[in-house]
Amino acid sequence: MTRENDAANALDFEPVLNYRVSEAIYEQIRNKIINGELKPNDRLPSERKLIEIFRRSRPTIREALRMLESAGLIEIIPGSGGAVVQEISAATVTQPLGNMILLKRIRLLELYEFRIINETAYVQWTAERRTEGDIKKMQNILKQMHTLKGDWETLLRYDSEFHKTIAECSRNEMAKIIYNVITKPVRDIMYAKMGELTLKQQEFHKNQLMADHDCILDAIINQDVDKVKELMIDHLNHFKHLIEDE
Amino acid sequence: MTRENDAANALDFEPVLNYRVSEAIYEQIRNKIINGELKPNDRLPSERKLIEIFRRSRPTIREALRMLESAGLIEIIPGSGGAVVQEISAATVTQPLGNMILLKRIRLLELYEFRIINETAYVQWTAERRTEGDIKKMQNILKQMHTLKGDWETLLRYDSEFHKTIAECSRNEMAKIIYNVITKPVRDIMYAKMGELTLKQQEFHKNQLMADHDCILDAIINQDVDKVKELMIDHLNHFKHLIEDE
């Protein structure tokens, strides 16, 4: 830190940005969405009306709309007037995260390491806070899994649903968000790797998966926080090797 | 799942998208960046040249560029010809994730709970992986903090820098991202709350803050993983009440 920087920080100066009109328009609309003035399914004024409102040309307006769309904040349907404010989804985060993985800025092992400590926490919270309804929901998923003869794809879908339910039952909104964000890239790789294994190996993993889940749910029901933590760590470590050296 | 859906899935149909020319151009350029054909600091052709290459009008080209920019893949500097491919950074994930947190209106206590389990993990990783350089960096921050007489604002800035350094030294890219996303909303509230306290209370918290940090750094240096975990949990719990009932 230089002295100049300290002085600037103290005075709370900020670099002058937003010199582009389209960015300024983007900012204004974005803020109204962020602070709730514009809610999901609300319609923005049509392009022509936005021209009148902002007193700017149509290409400029359209560039702003393109940015909003790219950020996942609106969806534009031609013909039917006005862009529609979107319910923000995990995809808006999953996509750039996927980019980072593809460009090797994040190693999958780091992501998995991160997943382990997070899901361990979620399952602990769930063990503490689970309701009768939660238990029924999780039991149902496992029951369906057991009656399943099927392929890996469907099995992994149920596996994902089980973990997702745990995240939801943790009653922590951040847990849900992060779960959704992390899951996709990790699961994409795991599914691919699973296909490369022999049938015997696949069978082994399948049995392990279901046994692990059963134990975890038992511990959740018994609210055995320490045990559920250990079980989840073991469970995730069982499948860690599938994404190693990637 | 209906039978129709299953049939569609089996045939691997996908909805027809990309009807917009600007999106198709965006996709083409994005793919060249993702697969490495275009590397960071490479320059895209100028808008005029892109018009010739894609044989499309300028507004269409510009909308594609605006999308690429919005995704954090390029930066456009006026005058100096051509958009520059960006080194993809955590910011591309931080921004939409930040949007999500703001839009989901997550309760601060949930966010803080999430912060505790995450930062506890980060500090454990850091204790395991810290280098001599890491230690020096953290010692430096604490030294500056001790010589500081100042106000809460500067103190909290150093506090933030200490925690941020821990996240960075954890050598997990997700840790950095999540730290950056969580920090700001939590810290904004804490700073406001701190101002409402009496001078005596402020002094007490100030001393606690610095004592905690010293202990944590000691444990990091000694690579005492269990202890550092306890210390971080205690440290964050000391300040938890500042955001309660918010």
Added chain:
DNA sequence: GTTATTAAAAATGTAAAACAAAAAAATGTA
């Protein structure tokens, strides 16, 4: 009167031409 068809209106998608502003490159001068 109700329904189906058709035409009009409105909205987004795209194109072309023009000018402003700012940065880089080229030029000329000392």
Added chain:
DNA sequence: TACATTTTTTTGTTTTACATTTTTAATAAC
């Protein structure tokens, strides 16, 4: 060579126009 000025290039913005698609309204048929 070093500097200042001019020219060129590039992005930012505006205006006008037309194509395409969807919605709405009007019209015709039953």
